[in-house]
Amino acid sequence: MQGMQFEVQPHLASASLLHATIRQRTINMKTQRKVTTVIVGAGNRxxxxxxxxxxxxxxxxxxxxxxxxxxxxxLMQKKFSVPQERCYKDWEDLVKEPKLADCAIVATQDQDHLKPSVALAKLGYHILLEKPMAVTEEDCRAIYEACQEAGVMLAVCHVLRYHPPARKLKELIDSGLIGEVVNINHTEPVGYWHFAHSFVRGNWHKSKDSTFSLLAKCCHDVDLIAYWMGNKKCVKLSSFGSLHHFRKEKKPAGGGTRCLQCPIEEKCPYSAKKIYLDPAPTKPRWPMSPVCDIEDGPGGYLANLTKAIETGPYGKCVYEVDNDVCDNQVVNFEFSDGATATLTMIAFTEHLCSRKAIVYGTHGQLTWDESKGHFVEHYDFLSQTTSIHKSDDPIPINWGHGGADYFLMKSFVNAVAAGDKECILSGPKVSLETHLLTFAAEESRLSGAVVRPSEDPRWSVN
Structure with a gap:
């Protein structure tokens, strides 16, 4: 279906040439010492x-x-030639062993981040932690404190800080090109079928079982706004949002409870058949892989996937699921110098996670629209001219978040190899601060009050 191949960048040069260029830039780092790691959680991330x-x-x-x-x-054992005795059913078995590697990649479910992260930090592993850090303020602080006490590096997977166009935007802001920043207007278009997949039928559909959608989906974006604003103190914050559409009372007349038996399936854009089966995959790939990742069996992968749709949660009608997380939310920020920002998270979009940011300054404006490409557009008020600014870094093909996952891994591996935490853009203190802002935003949404993060110790980091 449209948008399914969102990672591929068709405007780039040949894949082999691009890979060669990226590889050469990757190995030209401060040190080429091989880093060893353990993987805790072998899901998609x-x-x-x-x-x-x-x-x-x-x-x-x-x-x-x-x-x-x-x-x-x-799968991981075969792909990376991991010895059988180093394949564990549970992270608790892993941490019973002496330290096995330089670092650990923790990519369990969000609500399960705390215990493995703390245990691994105590053993001396540097930690790469999938976002969000955890699903409560207390657990986020506990991970931060454990890493500080153990003296290990912590990199939170706020991958967008590493994305070349986001870094180019930061570079242009810091250069003074548009004068003083007065406002940032940032939108995260989740994508209509992506929201149905992850936040209606999927792992993040219910806040008590995972977390609220702003934290799960947009802690990236709160972090980006703080990054572009130079990590200035947020003095006021308000938020509004709701579960607007994916509710039983919005269900079309005549609809069934499961997509493959629904008499009006053809008229529903959220049909599981359209999202998972019509692309006719022959092997697991996202978004099909969370639904079914077993390739073996009679009839091949498509038959296994169809059975999962017939019986599992991903085949349910989107209006019959017990989901409760927001499908639209806005957050308003005011910073210490009077600058403001607005974040919009919206499910109902054509483009999938193709973020758009407009930075308004006193001398001009900057626009990054990822749906149009990996560049930043500058409009200068004095000359009334427009110019295009591109990053010098080639964007790797088929890496997550438009290549940002690659740049995160490059920075983290280099940091561990060189023993240099400055390579990490999403370190423990700044990541905890922006997570706390995200929790504060949800507090505002639920209470209807304006929150003042800079005055409340609950939202501050010592």
Whole structure:
């Protein structure tokens, strides 16, 4: 279906030439010492970060994996030649061993981040932690404090800080090109079928079982706004949002309870058949892989996927699920110098996570619209001219978040190899601060009050 191949950048040069260029830039780092890592959680995100070891085996080696699902565990074992005795069903078995590697990649479910992160930090592992850090303020602080006490590096997967166009935007702001920043207007268009997949039918559909959608989906974006604003103190914050559409009372007349038996399926844009089966996949890939990742069996992968749609949660009508997270939310920020920002998270969009930001300054404005490409547009008030600014870094093909996952891994591996935490843009203090802003935004939405983060110790970091 439209948008399914969102990672591929068709305007780029040949894949082989691009990969060669990226590889050369990757190995030209401060040190080429090979870093070893353990993978805790081998789902889509864990596999995506582990891919760095597949593309650059001379820089990163996966030496152990902890994953409860046998097929995922065996996939990692085979791909990275992990010894059988280093394949664990549970992270608790892993941490019973002496330290096995330089670092750990923690990519478990959001609500399960705390215990493995703390245990691994105490053993001396540097930590790459999938966002969000955790699903409560207390757990986020506990991870931060554990890493501080152990003296290990912590990189939170706020991957967009590493994305070349986002970094180019930051560079242009800091250069004074548009004068003083007065306002940032930032939108995260989740994508209509992506929201149905992840936040209606999927793992993040219910706040008590995972977390609220702003934290799960947009802690990236709160962090980006803070990054572009130079991490200035937020003095006031308000938020509004709701579950507007995916409710039983919005269900079309005549609809069924499961998509494959629904008499009006053809008229529904959120149909599981359209999202998962019509692309006719022959092997697991996102978004099909969370639905069914087992390739073996009679009839091949499509038959296994169809059975999962017939019986599992991803085949339910989007109006019959017990979901409760917001499908639209806005957050308003005021900073210490009077500058303001607005974040909009919206489910109902054509483009999938193709973020758009407009930075309004006293001398001009900057626009980044990822749906149009990896560049920043500058309009200058004095000359009334427009110019285009591109990053010098080539964007790798088929890496998550438009290549940002690759740049995160490159920075983290380099930081561990060189023992230099300055390579990490999403370190513990700034990541905790922006997570706390996200929790504050949800507090405002639920209470209807304006929150003052700079005055409340609950939202501050010592």
């Amino acid at each position: 864990g596999q995506n970060y582990a891919r760095y070891g597949e593309d650059f085996p001379d820089l990163l080696q996966i030496v152990a994996v902890a994953e409860p699902r046998q097929n995922r565990r065996e």
